[in-house]
Amino acid sequence: MAISINGVNAGVIRQNNEFITLALKIKEPRNKESLFFLSPLGLRDLLIALESRLSDKHQPGEGERVQYEKECEKVSKKMLENIPLIQEDELKNADINRRINSLMLVDDKGENLAFSLTLHDGKTDELLVNELQIQVLAHAIIHAINNAGMRDLALRITSLLDFLPLYDVDCQQNDNLEFDSYTQPEWKHNLFNHYLAIIYRYKDEKGNAQFCGSVVKTRAPSGSKEAEAITRRLLDFSPRLKKLVGVPCQVFVRTLTDDKAQKLNQDQCLRALHHLRVQSAQKTQNA
Template sequence: MSLHSGKTVELTVGLLQIELLVSVMIHSLNNAGMKELALRLSSILDFLPLYDVDCNAGGNLEYDSYDHPAWKRELFTHNLAVIYRYNDEDGKAQFSGTMIKTRAKPGAEGVEAVTRRLLDFSPRLKKIAGMPCQVFVSALPSDKQKTFTPDACMQVLYQLQQKVEKT
């Protein structure tokens, strides 16, 4: 942090203190009348995107990946696979998806809000923002320390997409 005196101060914040610190910062921004900034900050602090996927014909997955340092991945507990089913201009069902880490427990109210905000965050998913779509979520085993390989993530997304397609 930079102080008015010109000094720079470094704070070390433990993992258990981060949530409280973020809450205090957002509360301060709201009190300062900066609600839009507070909303934007809070919307990106409750999930961490790992992969965004378009499910193409023949089972091919085209994806983008996000690289995050280990300390940032450790802030989030739950790994979720999300598939969006929507119709294209011809009325044909299409599928896109994402793999994220989040603090929201699978099935919790917060997960729905995260799945909506992901549409604005991801360049690959932005194309379906505002379109009617169904959202399907599957949880992977929770382990803060475990990092799933890209192949494992794509396999989970593919299996979820196949399951959704059969419904």
């Protein structure tokens, strides 16, 4: 039986100012309650799906958007009347079997998002989130993290919701690419439609031009303000690109495909990144 939401509450469990888990308590119909515990990765997976639907809902015309906001207000009011209490004992003696080991979006075709939750004890629950409940659910999670004095964690998680990292690259002088890859599940790929190749040109301590790059999936095409913002936030996410934080760079971005049904493999992504690097080097030489 799928879990439906009437109300929601969240609280943070931490140890020595370190985030351990987020307790998510759901009030279901007939006053039944369910308690789950999410890691930062589980939180990010949940929020990335919620953010995707919110992004879709903000695309329609003004009339549809206003109607959606009105309906959200009605649902939000009902949810705020049904906030379940989280007992101190539930946090102090957290049941490890209620920890979500993996979370997967299994259906987003209708007005409900259906999530499969695999628990620590091997059991699986299904959670339904109506699109009108997303704002309240996301706000409860972020408010709990901020309330625990972990605003940096909230900012870090929310800065990673509008793109999917696939490859990070250092371009070598011999045209070889030294790279890290990030394996992403199919359901996350399906939330995004644009593959972007990104090249950063910077100078090393000797004044020689060097190149780093990345391939991501987004909902934003190259040339957009959203894509430009992602190229900056990538530097904080990627271990390979962190060295560029605060370093003057020229950034080159190219959309590889905007067809959600088209999947690019590793070879296609890295070849596209190499070609962009070659072209960006030629542009700067001719400038």
